Amino acid sequence: MKCFPLSEGTYTVDQSKNFIPFNSEIDSVKDRPGSLLVEICPFLIISDEGLIIIDPGLGLKNAEGEFQIIKNLSRLGYNSTDINFVLLSHLHKDHIGGVAYEENGEMKPMFPNAEYVYQEEEMNEALSVREETNRGDHLLSKKISRSFDENKLLFLKNRKEKIELKGNTKLLPRFVSSRTEIYCEVSGGHTKNHQVFWIDLGNEKYFYGGDVLPQGSQLIRKFAAKYDYDGKESGALRIQYGKKCAEENYACLFFHSSINPISKVKYEDGIFELIPY
Numbered sequence: 001m002k003c004f005p006l007s008e009g010t011y012t013v014d015q016s017k018n019f020i021p022f023n024s025e026i027d028s029v030k031d032r033p034g035s036l037l038v039e040i041c042p043f044l045i046i047s048d049e050g051l052i053i054i055d056p057g058l059g060l061k062n063a064e065g066e067f068q069i070i071k072n073l074s075r076l077g078y079n080s081t082d083i084n085f086v087l088l089s090h091l092h093k094d095h096i097g098g099v100a101y102e103e104n105g106e107m108k109p110m111f112p113n114a115e116y117v118y119q120e121e122e123m124n125e126a127l128s129v130r131e132e133t134n135r136g137d138h139l140l141s142k143k144i145s146r147s148f149d150e151n152k153l154l155f156l157k158n159r160k161e162k163i164e165l166k167g168n169t170k171l172l173p174r175f176v177s178s179r180t181e182i183y184c185e186v187s188g189g190h191t192k193n194h195q196v197f198w199i200d201l202g203n204e205k206y207f208y209g210g211d212v213l214p215q216g217s218q219l220i221r222k223f224a225a226k227y228d229y230d231g232k233e234s235g236a237l238r239i240q241y242g243k244k245c246a247e248e249n250y251a252c253l254f255f256h257s258s259i260n261p262i263s264k265v266k267y268e269d270g271i272f273e274l275i276p277y
């Protein structure tokens with residue numbers, strides 16, 4: 001296999017959009033009213049054009065004081081400087097927290113040799129939320145939305161080694177001899193310019209649906225999320241993507257699911273089935 005989950009663990013999140021670590025052995029969701037339980041699972045892809053991280057997560061340190069994502073990489077025999085690309089589905093803070101970290105008041109890249117890839121319009125939108133939210137006229141706010149981390153957004157914006165995509169883009173291959181194909185497709189749904197990734201490594205195919213398809217269970221049970229920019233659109237998209245994965249043999253990568261974060265999809269008689277991969 002050329003794809004590895006880099007789980008950051010389980011958290012609860014409430015209206016404040018703060019992610020609090022959750023240990024199922026000692027913590028109870030009942031003690032955190034109004035909270036949603038979420039898992040955070042970035043991915044590593046090993047391609048013939050280099051190492052790729054998809055959505056580096058919260059970027060939090062573990063109890064030993066190490067960044068969990070770096071610890072996960074080291075278990076696989078890699079370190080932060082080995083990463084060539086960081087793909088970002090959208091710019092919510094639970095997906096881009098791990099792009100950088102603060103040290104002595106300065107932002108440092110978590111993956112110093114990587115090009116960071118995101119949709120330009122997603123950035124414009126995220127920064128413009130500062131004046132008014134995109135939820136019509138009932139939630140006007142002068143501050144940046146709590147779903148975003150301003151320091152991380154500005155770090156990305158100011159980084160030289162970045163690729164700002166303008167809509168659907170074939171990111172790879174770059175080399176004629178490469179067997180890697182990565183297609184970045186703007187999906188919308190979760191955020192206006194959210195993107196998904198179709199990754200073909202030559203003999204393994206992966207689909208990353210970001211927060212449009214964050215958990216396999218969302219293929220099994222119909223579900224419209226309140227936190228989506230367009231919940232109905234997201235619901236329709238995930239069915240469409242699920243069917244394509246089944247037909248074309250893509251394994252799905254689920255960012256918000258640490259249990260079976262990589263699954264193959266079967267679709268028969270209108271019913272989806274997930275096969276852990």
Ligand SMILES: [Zn+2]
Pocket residue numbers: 090092190211
């Ligand atoms: Zn999100």
